[in-house]
Amino acid sequence: MELFNGLMGGFALAISPINLLFCLVGAFLGTAIGVLPGLGPAATIAILLPMSYALGSPTTSIIMMAGIYYGAMYGGSTTSILLSLPGEAASVVTCIDGYQMAKKGRAGAALGISAIGSFVAGTVGVIALTFIAPPLASIALKFGPAEYFSLTVLGLLMAAFLSGKSAIKGSIMVVLGLFLGTVGMDPVQGAMRYTFDTMILMDGLDFLTLAMGMFGIGEILSNMEEKIDNDLVTSKINRIWPTVADLIKTRWSILRGSLIGFIVGLLPGGGAVISSMLAYSIEKKISKHPEEFGQGAIEGVAAPESANNSAASASFIPMMTLGIPGNPAIAMIYAALLIQGVQPGPRIMIEHADVFWGVVASMYIGNVLLLLLNLPLIGMWVKMLKIPYSILAPIIVVVSSIGVYTSKNNVMDIMMMFIMGVLGYLLRKLKFDLGPLILAFVLGRILERSLSQSLIISDGSFSIFFQKPISAACLLVVLVMIVIPVIGRFRGKKQD
Numbered sequence: 485m486e487l488f489n490g491l492m493g494g495f496a497l498a499i500s501p502i503n504l505l506f507c508l509v510g511a512f513l514g515t516a517i518g519v520l521p522g523l524g525p526a527a528t529i530a531i532l533l534p535m536s537y538a539l540g541s542p543t544t545s546i547i548m549m550a551g552i553y554y555g556a557m558y559g560g561s562t563t564s565i566l567l568s569l570p571g572e573a574a575s576v577v578t579c580i581d582g583y584q585m586a587k588k589g590r591a592g593a594a595l596g597i598s599a600i601g602s603f604v605a606g607t608v609g610v611i612a613l614t615f616i617a618p619p620l621a622s623i624a625l626k627f628g629p630a631e632y633f634s635l636t637v638l639g640l641l642m643a644a645f646l647s648g649k650s651a652i653k654g655s656i657m658v659v660l661g662l663f664l665g666t667v668g669m670d671p672v673q674g675a676m677r678y679t680f681d682t683m684i685l686m687d688g689l690d691f692l693t694l695a696m697g698m699f700g701i702g703e704i705l706s707n708m709e710e711k712i713d714n715d716l717v718t719s720k721i722n723r724i725w726p727t728v729a730d731l732i733k734t735r736w737s738i739l740r741g742s743l744i745g746f747i748v749g750l751l752p753g754g755g756a757v758i759s760s761m762l763a764y765s766i767e768k769k770i771s772k773h774p775e776e777f778g779q780g781a782i783e784g785v786a787a788p789e790s791a792n793n794s795a796a797s798a799s800f801i802p803m804m805t806l807g808i809p810g811n812p813a814i815a816m817i818y819a820a821l822l823i824q825g826v827q828p829g830p831r832i833m834i835e836h837a838d839v840f841w842g843v844v845a846s847m848y849i850g851n852v853l854l855l856l857l858n859l860p861l862i863g864m865w866v867k868m869l870k871i872p873y874s875i876l877a878p879i880i881v882v883v884s885s886i887g888v889y890t891s892k893n894n895v896m897d898i899m900m901m902f903i904m905g906v907l908g909y910l911l912r913k914l915k916f917d918l919g920p921l922i923l924a925f926v927l928g929r930i931l932e933r934s935l936s937q938s939l940i941i942s943d944g945s946f947s948i949f950f951q952k953p954i955s956a957a958c959l960l961v962v963l964v965m966i967v968i969p970v971i972g973r974f975r976g977k978k979q980d
Contacts, residue, residue, distance in 0.1 A: 511850050518561075558854045566583075581784030701909075707877070
């Protein structure tokens with residue numbers, strides 16, 4: 485009954501004119517960002533973080549940013565299908581069969597099944613979020629510093645192992661993110677660390693500056709040297725809605741993708757990219773006609789698109805209930821909550837129930853809005869693909885600079901943003917995934933605080949981490965994750 489009352493209160497907030505407007509704005513912006521290749525939801529939310537100050541209400545600002553995030557999952561399929569160029573990383577798998585369908589004159593059916601699958605999966609994900617988040621928050625209320633430390637270590641390890649193709653590179657980025665998070669004043673002893681006697685670093689690196697630099701400026705620098713070919717396979721979409729046969733053929737693919745996406749979306753470092761790849765692989769393996777995959781199989785579009793949208797909804801659960809963001813875009817939303825004075829975690833449903841239930845209710849509404857935006861406006865999205873990136877890039881730089889400056893009215897922050905942008909560009913050139921870095925930067929502060937509090941409680945004894953059952957279980961999983969690859973590599977060398 486309490487859950488029902490909370491959800492009804494959330495809908496009362498979500499349908500207020502201002503929240504409904506920004507839900508629509510977020511969904512529209514997210515779709516546009518997903519459609520335009522070269523700029524993802526993490527970068528967009530980072531650029532718009534200063535708006536959190538201007539909007540005032542945490543519920544309104546998070547509703548908009550959540551809309552950008554799951555809206556980008558919808559929009560990314562358009563470029564994947566029409567250009568074989570994923571507008572969003574999570575849509576990279578959709579290119580395989582979606583583009584082949586477009587070449588065969590079935591672009592409309594591919595876009596239609598993508599939108600329908602996204603709608604079903606997004607709705608399934610939000611329903612699961614509604615019922616799973618409250619009990620998980622109740623369990624998390626029993627967590628102490630030791631449990632949070634071990635859970636954060638597990639989250640960082642998953643981020644390193646699951647993000648990108650190389651676990652070693654992921655681990656390097658985690659260490660770099662942890663290092664950047666220690667710059668400034670020690671939270672326990674008050675000592676200055678790695679400031680090089682410069683005033684700008686005394687307060688530590690600002691998340692807003694780091695995020696806008698790495699994901700905004702860095703993304704632009706990386707994209708400006710790449711020629712994005714916007715030659716559409718077709719500029720005319722005849723029939724948007726898939727046939728009844730298509731719907732029957734893909735019904736189980738959509739449901740399987742939704743389930744896989746939700747499970748993977750709960751994991752730190754998992755998210756939409758991994759879930760879409762996993763859903764595609766499983767769909768191909770269980771198919772009676774696997775030879776059709778890669779040649780324009782409609783199930784190869786339905787499954788990954790369902791998975792990435794379900795994962796987007798699921799990723800809100802650990803962030804909201806545990807205070808553990810699982811991917812870069814969610815880390816930006818986490819930061820937006822902190823800017824508004826809302827601490828994500830198990831007490832959010834007690835201290836800020838209006839924010840939690842308002843955002844959850846808006847996601848139900850947002851899924852409907854996205855379905856209405858994607859299918860009827862497909863012609864407009866196709867035209868948007870023809871905007872040169874050389875026009876978009878300067879606009880993004882100006883908006884980013886204004887946003888960073890207005891947050892503290894400090895010109896030095898703009899300089900720091902460009903330094904972080906160059907660093908982000910260089911890391912991209914070296915094929916490093918920035919996701920683990922930004923997650924480690926956010927989680928590192930939770931890790932340090934929990935470690936210090938645990939050792940104070942135990943008089944400096946590390947045994948506290950093994951005496952607590954939840955903490956010990958998390959550390960056991962960490963140990964298994966480290967040992968299994970080592971054993972596998974050792975066996976491989978032995979066989980050679």
